[in-house]
Amino acid sequence: MKVRTRVAPSPTGDPHVGTAYVALVNYCFAKRHGGEFILRIEDTDRARSTAESEAAILDSLRWCGLHWDEGPDVGGPHGPYRQSERSAIYREYAARLLASGDAFRCFCTPERLDAMRVAQRAAGQLTRYDGLCRTYDAAEVARREAAGEPSVVRLRVPDDGTCIVEDGRRGPIEFEWSSVDMQVLLKSDGLPTYHLANVVDDHLMEITHVFRGEEWVSSAPKHMLLYRYFGWTAPKLTHLPLLRNPDKSKLSKRKNPTGILFYRSLGYAPEALLNFLGLLANPAHEGVEELMDLAHLVERFDPAQIPLGGPVFDVGKLDWLNGRFLRERLDDAQFVERVRAWGASPERMRKIAALARPRVERLSDLGPLLAFLFAGRLAIAADQLRGGKLEDRQVRQALQYALWELDRLDEWRVSGIEATFVGIAQRLGVKFRDVARPFYVAITGSPTSIPLYDAIELLGRDVVRERLRVALGLLGVPSKRELDAWFEEWKGVS
């Protein structure tokens, strides 16, 4: 049987290095065995999924140098590859489960479920659906449906016995069925949850091996149950350790740059990023050259060698690999080409020229004026952020608001960015010109520069987020309490 793997990102935000990591592992395994690698978009969460995010994810993975044999953009024999276009399929399989009695309709309200969980937790028990709707007979279900009561489809789970999940790297993991929740499979909007869609798609797309994040371990029993109910053979599951922040918490953008685009903006070579990620999955042992290309990564890939501890994403090591790639794997001409592609493309230079030309007297003024566009971390001190009419607290609050607001922005364009900043000044009850200075310093490294919103657009979301985060850190990282209070105020006005 042909090996087929997949990566199934959810388009709910910026492309994450964790996605690249999981994609790389699946890619390597498939290619190592002459198999196929598929890209599937899991966009069943209508509230959070966006087309922008999907496009960005495809773009980032392509930039990484990972090519998929089937996917929403290239098509393939098992399409569609976007779950939002497969609703009918999931409904059909949910109906099958309903018919066989392996799933049941549930009419419970969110309020009842909430109260139930609160009570269970207060009693020190695990939170699990109590099975009320499971007791309804066909007539009762029909009556409620006819009355127009909204309902979901839940998975029937055994009340006792154990489930053994076979993990490709950890071996058997045992769960009590009584600790597994009766998961919702089909939401009241008719769309499936991850669990149903994932199992159905992996089967229909003939996926043979799944490498996914460790966060899925605890829901694996539900997936095993679905394969059993459907009478399907489950793919071989292997859970990958989660990438961590330096403080060992799960890698998060609150504490670190996590976007693939951030590393691209900073001038990392995709080869080096992949190299680094590949080393995390299969570390090089003594005497082994660590600088390797994708083909080499594929050739030496071995799932049995994946370490189980969650590795800290060590940017220092990435820097070293990237430096070596730049100076050992590229000649001058190729280097120049990289520079052009990175930040000096004709289109980008034209935009920059239009902004810079009115502000220079000599071409040599360009260096200091535009350095921030070609820099990673800016050398700024806390005092440079001060000096306006605002108190530190207000500046910090403004920076935090900007972080939150900019995250919510769908389109990264001057117009939206401008509206965001105007809004922030209003909320704080101050004039924008008074908050402008710290933002200029945080973003461009100087209180005077090209227009702020253009600078922000040019820099891109990930770099801007990082600069704001660094500036905020300079004036004092907000405490949990401050953050909560600000968040309340922020929510209140929006």
Place this chain on the structure above:
RNA sequence: GGCGCCAUCGUCUAUCGGUUAGGACAUCGCCCUUUCAAGGCGGAAAGACGGGUUCGAUUCCCGUUGGCGCUACCA
């Protein structure tokens, strides 16, 4: 709280019961060099704790502690 996963230098890791616990990044020192990098050489740096099993545990088992994940009509 419950369930699950994990546990060696600051970081990534090697060790399939017996090693001076090895390598890489970072760090420190020296060399090279008009500077800075790069490069070369060298140094410092680790088995969470407590019980077992064993002639012998970093390695196997149990417990504790710690970290992480899950605990949604999000993935």
